[in-house]
Amino acid sequence: MNDPVSTDRTADLAAARNLMEDASKLVLTTHVQPDGDGIGSEVALACHLRAIGKDVVILNPHPTPPRFRFLEPDPPIVPFDPTLAERALSTADALVVLDISVPDRLGKLESYVMEYRPKTLIIDHHAEPGQIDGLDLRNVAAAATGELVHELLESWSVRWTPEIATALYAAIAYDTGGFRFANTRQTTHQIAADLIARGADTILANENLFESYSLPRIKLLAHVLDSFELSANGRVATAVVSLGLMTEVGAVNEDVEGIVEVLRSIDGVVVAMLIKEVGPSATKISFRSSGPYDVNAFASQFGGGGHVNAAGAFMRESLSTVVERVTPALRNEFDTAARAPGRR
Numbered sequence: 001m002n003d004p005v006s007t008d009r010t011a012d013l014a015a016a017r018n019l020m021e022d023a024s025k026l027v028l029t030t031h032v033q034p035d036g037d038g039i040g041s042e043v044a045l046a047c048h049l050r051a052i053g054k055d056v057v058i059l060n061p062h063p064t065p066p067r068f069r070f071l072e073p074d075p076p077i078v079p080f081d082p083t084l085a086e087r088a089l090s091t092a093d094a095l096v097v098l099d100i101s102v103p104d105r106l107g108k109l110e111s112y113v114m115e116y117r118p119k120t121l122i123i124d125h126h127a128e129p130g131q132i133d134g135l136d137l138r139n140v141a142a143a144a145t146g147e148l149v150h151e152l153l154e155s156w157s158v159r160w161t162p163e164i165a166t167a168l169y170a171a172i173a174y175d176t177g178g179f180r181f182a183n184t185r186q187t188t189h190q191i192a193a194d195l196i197a198r199g200a201d202t203i204l205a206n207e208n209l210f211e212s213y214s215l216p217r218i219k220l221l222a223h224v225l226d227s228f229e230l231s232a233n234g235r236v237a238t239a240v241v242s243l244g245l246m247t248e249v250g251a252v253n254e255d256v257e258g259i260v261e262v263l264r265s266i267d268g269v270v271v272a273m274l275i276k277e278v279g280p281s282a283t284k285i286s287f288r289s290s291g292p293y294d295v296n297a298f299a300s301q302f303g304g305g306g307h308v309n310a311a312g313a314f315m316r317e318s319l320s321t322v323v324e325r326v327t328p329a330l331r332n333e334f335d336t337a338a339r340a341p342g343r344r
């Protein structure tokens with residue numbers, strides 16, 4: 001909001017508005033395993049586009065997780081289905097891709113997008129430009145895609161509604177962990193204040209995003225808190241979640257989200273790792289760290305990546321193989337690192 005707006009940016013925003021205004025049928029989408037930022041951003045944009053008479057389908061690679069269902073617009077978000085994807089993308093005048101830039105993050109939608117190649121607008125804050133063809137409204141300084149949709153709507157003399165404001169507030173609150181993560185900047189708070197002035201229901205958003213958990217998730221958390229291991233003099237915390245445990249407590253993938261952050265929050269822990277079995281030879285690892293401890297670099301040794309303090313890796317190996325390979329490596333890496341943090 002208070003960032004200096006370059007003439008290039010003004011031109012890009014105008015081009016983005018023109019692309020959407022010229023279309024009568026639009027498809028909006030976000031990444032696989034859609035999150036609060038992707039969903040909040042597409043819902044806000046869809047509300048405005050529908051208000052100005054556009055035919056809009058929000059078509060996502062996966063269904064909306066229960067935690068984000070309070071954002072469902074009317075008509076609701078459509079989860080992937082081959083017939084619906086074919087129909088939507090073969091007839092769309094324009095596609096808006098939110099919160100991603102890498103084609104394979106479109107999941108099952110990727111092949112339809114590649115086949116029909118509708119005019120595409122990308123609105124994203126990740127640093128991976130140019131991989132999906134189209135007009136690119138990117139800003140890597142933004143804490144959330146929701147900030148960029150706010151900027152776009154501001155430039156469009158939109159008729160703000162509480163529904164639009166709540167969706168964007170939720171998008172930004174989600175990606176900043178409730179305005180706590182290091183990506184939160186002054187502009188982030190200014191945008192949030194503006195959204196509150198425009199009727200954002202902050203209680204609805206915050207309760208759904210941060211104060212509401214499924215019973216299976218709580219049972220999963222109880223198990224992890226009962227079984228995690230501390231090493232490197234209490235600086236490294238690791239835990240394992242098997243498919244058997246997931247089934248036993250009735251948990252689904254999104255129930256695991258955030259549990260690694262609980263381990264990282266233990267006093268003295270600088271690096272936390274959660275290893276999750278996905279299949280017989282498919283295992284997912286999540287890393288969180290604080291300060292200078294770089295889990296991105298560590299994750300890259302195993303084909304993964306992310307940011308300095310939050311990273312992940314996916315390995316085509318069994319749970320036990322991954323535990324045997326990665327756990328000692330993590331201990332060695334960060335036992336040494338924790339003794340000399342300035343040198344990383």
Ligand SMILES: [Mn+2]
Nearest residue numbers: 037099145175
């Ligand atoms: Mn995001």
